[in-house]
Amino acid sequence: MKAVVQDRYGRPDVLHVEDVEAPVPGDDEVLVRVRAATVTQTDTHARAAYPFLWRFYAGLRRPRWRTLGIEFAGEVEAVGAAVTQFNVGDRVFGGPRTFGTHAELICVPDDGPIVRMPAGLSFEEAAAVTDGATQALATLRGANVQARQHVVIYGASGSLGTAAVQIAHHMGAHVTAVCGTDHVDLVRSLGADEVVDYRQEDFTERGHTYDAIIDAVGKYSFVKGRRALKPHGVYIATDGGRFLLTTLLFAVATRIAGGRRVKGSLGRRSKEDLELVRDMIETGAYRPVIDRRYRMDEVADAHRYVETWHKAGNVVLTIAPDPTPA
Numbered sequence: 001m002k003a004v005v006q007d008r009y010g011r012p013d014v015l016h017v018e019d020v021e022a023p024v025p026g027d028d029e030v031l032v033r034v035r036a037a038t039v040t041q042t043d044t045h046a047r048a049a050y051p052f053l054w055r056f057y058a059g060l061r062r063p064r065w066r067t068l069g070i071e072f073a074g075e076v077e078a079v080g081a082a083v084t085q086f087n088v089g090d091r092v093f094g095g096p097r098t099f100g101t102h103a104e105l106i107c108v109p110d111d112g113p114i115v116r117m118p119a120g121l122s123f124e125e126a127a128a129v130t131d132g133a134t135q136a137l138a139t140l141r142g143a144n145v146q147a148r149q150h151v152v153i154y155g156a157s158g159s160l161g162t163a164a165v166q167i168a169h170h171m172g173a174h175v176t177a178v179c180g181t182d183h184v185d186l187v188r189s190l191g192a193d194e195v196v197d198y199r200q201e202d203f204t205e206r207g208h209t210y211d212a213i214i215d216a217v218g219k220y221s222f223v224k225g226r227r228a229l230k231p232h233g234v235y236i237a238t239d240g241g242r243f244l245l246t247t248l249l250f251a252v253a254t255r256i257a258g259g260r261r262v263k264g265s266l267g268r269r270s271k272e273d274l275e276l277v278r279d280m281i282e283t284g285a286y287r288p289v290i291d292r293r294y295r296m297d298e299v300a301d302a303h304r305y306v307e308t309w310h311k312a313g314n315v316v317l318t319i320a321p322d323p324t325p326a
């Protein structure tokens with residue numbers, strides 16, 4: 001099968017398409033023929049081993065996972081002997097426990113984060129659901145967001161941001177979305193009650209206070225944001241890059257000191273969360289936002305675009321076109 005591989009860390013040029021051995025499903029695994037995947041910030045961090053801490057997880061000297069990609073949509077190609085939940089031909093989406101979706105085939109545990117696709121969604125749309133939505137659920141739960149609370153989603157136009165705006169709105173929260181000029185209409189269409197253009201205005205200078213601030217893009221800071229938090233408000237940082245250590249320090253310090261808190265967020269994907277989001281999609285409460293699509297052999301260009309930090313929603317990597325498009 002064909003897969004995007006890398007044998008060393010570095011710039012996007014380290015990625016290339018290669019013929020590799022196809023995976024064979026274990027007894028409790030589902031073999032999925034991947035139709036579409038995405039290129040995420042997690043993929044770019046893992047490709048470049050940035051920040052350096054990544055190497056302790058992903059391989060000190062060279063990448064432990066040759067093939068990146070953390071979400072997929074495709075068709076079940078085969079199932080292991082003990083699989084009960086899926087049949088050959090089912091259209092499914094989800095994510096592996098680690099990496100590997102930038103390939104024509106991938107094995108996923110039957111009880112892992114994989115579910116049937118909602119009706120009416122293309123493979124490309126379904127591929128762009130898992131990472132943003134499950135991470136958004138984790139951040140909103142981390143902040144214990146409740147109906148009628150006032151929540152800021154900072155960086156509302158990215159993958160995590162577009163998911164967080166829609167889910168917070170669905171939870172009944174009052175959503176103030178902060179994004180750039182070009183994305184104001186998009187973010188409003190996703191359910192934001194108020195939209196602040198960060199290029200024109202700093203939301204903390206509006207004189208409002210909020211129950212939670214979700215920094216969905218890792219470009220703001222608790223030090224600036226804290227004045228806009230209510231006394232027991234929560235600031236959720238999501239950045240896995242340059243602010244990682246600062247976030248950890250503030251998280252420990254504010255936990256000890258009490259009052260306004262900083263928390264990090266590590267989303268754990270589950271089948272239950274994917275079912276929840278699928279229900280939201282089927283009732284029209286959620287839609288994956290897609291910016292650009294790239295072919296598998298254009299993967300380096302996709303990484304370069306993601307690294308601009310200006311994508312709106314998600315960047316899709318088309319692995320194989322849908323033979324029977326809806």
Ligand SMILES: NC(=O)c1ccc[n+]([C@@H]2O[C@H](COP(=O)([O-])OP(=O)(O)OC[C@H]3O[C@@H](n4cnc5c(N)ncnc54)[C@H](OP(=O)(O)O)[C@@H]3O)[C@@H](O)[C@H]2O)c1
Binds near residue numbers: 133135
């Ligand atoms: N994607 C996920 O679901 C996920 C999962 C786990 C962790 N994370 C972490 O969460 C962070 C965000 O990931 P992402 O994939 O959602 O990012 P992303 O989609 O690449 O974010 C891009 C968006 O951020 C906006 N943006 C850029 N600079 C900004 C600024 N200074 N202020 C406000 N908005 C700004 C851009 O809008 P403009 O073009 O208008 O500037 C653009 O729409 C990353 O650190 C990632 O590692 C994300």
